[in-house]
Amino acid sequence: MTTRTKTGAAIDNKLLESLKELSKETRIPQSKLLDEAIELLLEKHGKPIINPAIEPIVVPVVEIKHNPLDDEIEMLNLPPVVFNKIRRHAIYIKDLMKIDCSKIPLMGPKNLKVLNDTLNAYLEKHK
Numbered sequence: 001m002t003t004r005t006k007t008g009a010a011i012d013n014k015l016l017e018s019l020k021e022l023s024k025e026t027r028i029p030q031s032k033l034l035d036e037a038i039e040l041l042l043e044k045h046g047k048p049i050i051n052p053a054i055e056p057i058v059v060p061v062v063e064i065k066h067n068p069l070d071d072e073i074e075m076l077n078l079p080p081v082v083f084n085k086i087r088r089h090a091i092y093i094k095d096l097m098k099i100d101c102s103k104i105p106l107m108g109p110k111n112l113k114v115l116n117d118t119l120n121a122y123l124e125k126h127k
């Protein structure tokens with residue numbers, strides 16, 4: 001038992017009875033259930049589990065910049081009349097930028113203006 005240490009602690013009688021019952025029902029030893037409870041308690045309080053045999057590995061966090069062109073066209077929240085016309089031609093905003101939307105059937109000047117204004121506002125907001 002080199003990875004375990006005996007300890008004595010006073011436990012509320014009702015909690016101990018519930019622990020024994022849970023151990024019996026689940027066939028998990030009480031010591032393992034207490035390990036799990038302590039891990040959850042440490043996690044709740046933001047405390048790491050200390051394991052002196054293992055050095056923690058520190059990995060630098062690299063921030064990945066969000067590219068709004070990789071978003072799906074649904075993110076534009078276009079009116080259905082405009083969205084339904086372009087959804088067969090583009091899935092992502094970057095695809096939409098590559099096509100001539102004036103060639104899409106029934107895409108009139110008003111719809112093109114709505115699309116252009118919405119797209120410009122979205123890209124400006126997500127710079």
